[in-house]
Amino acid sequence: MDHRPPHPSHRHVGxxxxxxxxxxxxxxxxxxxxDVLAPPDVHLGPFLVAAPxxxxxxxxxxxxxxxxxxxxxxxxxVAVTRTTATDLNHTFQIIALVLISAFVTFFAxxxxxHEKQLVQLRSVAExxxxxxxxxxxxxxxxxxxxxxxxxxxxxxxxxxxxxxxTRTRHGTRLIIGDVRGKGLEAVGDAALxxxxxxxxxxxxxxxxTLVAHLEAAVAADPDGTGEASGEPGEAFTTAAVVDIPxxxxxxxxxxxxxxxxxxxxxGRVVPLEVDHPAPPLGLTQFVDTGFAPQSFSFEPGxxxxxxxxxxxxxxxxxxxxxxxxxxxADWPDDGPDxxxxxxxxxxxxxxxxxxxxxxxxxxxxxxxTGRP
Numbered sequence: 001m002d003h004r005p006p007h008p009s010h011r012h013v014g015x016x017x018x019x020x021x022x023x024x025x026x027x028x029x030x031x032x033x034x035d036v037l038a039p040p041d042v043h044l045g046p047f048l049v050a051a052p053x054x055x056x057x058x059x060x061x062x063x064x065x066x067x068x069x070x071x072x073x074x075x076x077x078v079a080v081t082r083t084t085a086t087d088l089n090h091t092f093q094i095i096a097l098v099l100i101s102a103f104v105t106f107f108a109x110x111x112x113x114h115e116k117q118l119v120q121l122r123s124v125a126e127x128x129x130x131x132x133x134x135x136x137x138x139x140x141x142x143x144x145x146x147x148x149x150x151x152x153x154x155x156x157x158x159x160x161x162x163x164x165x166t167r168t169r170h171g172t173r174l175i176i177g178d179v180r181g182k183g184l185e186a187v188g189d190a191a192l193x194x195x196x197x198x199x200x201x202x203x204x205x206x207x208x209t210l211v212a213h214l215e216a217a218v219a220a221d222p223d224g225t226g227e228a229s230g231e232p233g234e235a236f237t238t239a240a241v242v243d244i245p246x247x248x249x250x251x252x253x254x255x256x257x258x259x260x261x262x263x264x265x266x267g268r269v270v271p272l273e274v275d276h277p278a279p280p281l282g283l284t285q286f287v288d289t290g291f292a293p294q295s296f297s298f299e300p301g302x303x304x305x306x307x308x309x310x311x312x313x314x315x316x317x318x319x320x321x322x323x324x325x326x327x328x329a330d331w332p333d334d335g336p337d338x339x340x341x342x343x344x345x346x347x348x349x350x351x352x353x354x355x356x357x358x359x360x361x362x363x364x365x366x367x368x369t370g371r372p
Contacts, residue, residue, distance in 0.1 A: 021059070024050075024055045024071075025051075027050060028071050031047045032077065035082075036082065040082070045093040048071040049071070051067050051070075052068035053100075056108040060109075061108040065101070067101075069101070071097055075090070075094050132191045135147070136165050136363065142300075143244060144336055144366040145165060145366075146335075146364045147340070148340045148343075149359070150360045151359055152358050152359050152360075160180070160186030161176075162176070162190040162193060163176040163177070166198060168201065171245040173207075174244070174365065175242075176239065176258070177190070178238045178310070179235075189235060189237065196217035197210075207254055211239075211241050211281075212291060215281050215284050218235070218281040219285060235282055236257075236280040236281060236282035236283045238258040238259075238281075239256045239280070240306060241256070242261070242306070250296065252293040253274055254291050254293050254294075255274045256277070257277065257279055259307060259309055260274070262304070262307075263296065264302065268329070272304070278290075278291050300368060303336060303339060303365065303366045304364070305328060305365075308361045310357070310360030311360045311362060314358075316351065322347055322350050331343075
């Protein structure tokens with residue numbers, strides 16, 4: 001399942017919709033005809049400035065300048081028909097129309113430059129997403145996986161939510177997390193956690209050692225100055241790290257301040273609450289605690305749903321939170337892909353206008369019978 005948020009295909013910069021170019025020319029024609037037929041003391045020429053102004057709202061500078069030139073020619077034609085082109089009133093109307101047309105053409109140019117910059121930024125964001133938040137494989141050992149990422153902002157491709165999976169000699173390890181904050185700093189922190197996980201997940205002998213490695217990566221000073229970066233406790237990451245052995249029907253979980261995964265089994269939804277959760281990564285220096293994994297049964301046909309708090313904190317129009325366990329129980333029992341398609345559509349329908357208040361990520365893991 002594609003983990004990237006869907007977004008509409010981008011229109012070419014300055015490309016108008018098909019019906020729109022006719023509007024300013026129709027306006028010029030109507031104003032010109034009515035102005036010619038109007039009584040001598042009625043002058044409609046100032047209305048011609050609306051033509052290039054309207055054009056600038058949907059077209060580029062070339063089209064805007066062309067419409068402005070046509071409007072000026074129309075004003076000259078009106079002046080010649082009604083009096084002369086050198087009539088003082090018409091002369092000032094023509095000069096004003098030229099200046100305003102040049103003005104809106106310049107702003108159409110600025111808008112086109114800005115749109116090109118946005119297109120470039122989107123391309124960079126998409127490239128960064130492919131590097132930082134790599135798609136999960138559909139099959140890893142005896143597991144089937146699916147993932148989805150929903151960005152809170154329409155133009156955003158990735159924020160502080162993260163997930164990854166890697167194979168070890170004895171099973172599969174996964175992480176899902178949520179970095180405090182938003183923007184580029186959150187993306188950088190997410191990349192730090194994911195890089196540490198990918199580097200150590202297949203090397204560390206046990207789950208507590210792996211999580212301790214992640215904690216060290218988050219708490220380390222990125223500038224190498226030996227001092228904590230920023231204010232104490234300012235940067236942290238909630239995370240759930242799971243280890244799923246191939247030969248044992250269990251899942252081992254360490255929760256670092258993250259919402260509990262859900263186990264879907266036979267139409268029932270069971271939260272995997274650990275007895276001794278650890279603080280979020282980056283905050284263990286303030287709490288004397290260890291990283292103790294807890295085991296839960298995970299049998300063939302079971303599905304584990306990992307998610308970030310952007311899912312359960314999504315509100316409807318009345319302010320009610322999204323009831324994930326209830327909605328997950330309505331899942332059509334047809335694999336992890338079907339589960340995430342169901343939850344994604346339902347979550348967006350729950351949120352007003354399909355707009356989430358925070359980024360949301362989900363990973364579904366199903367244990368199938370036997371190894372592939």
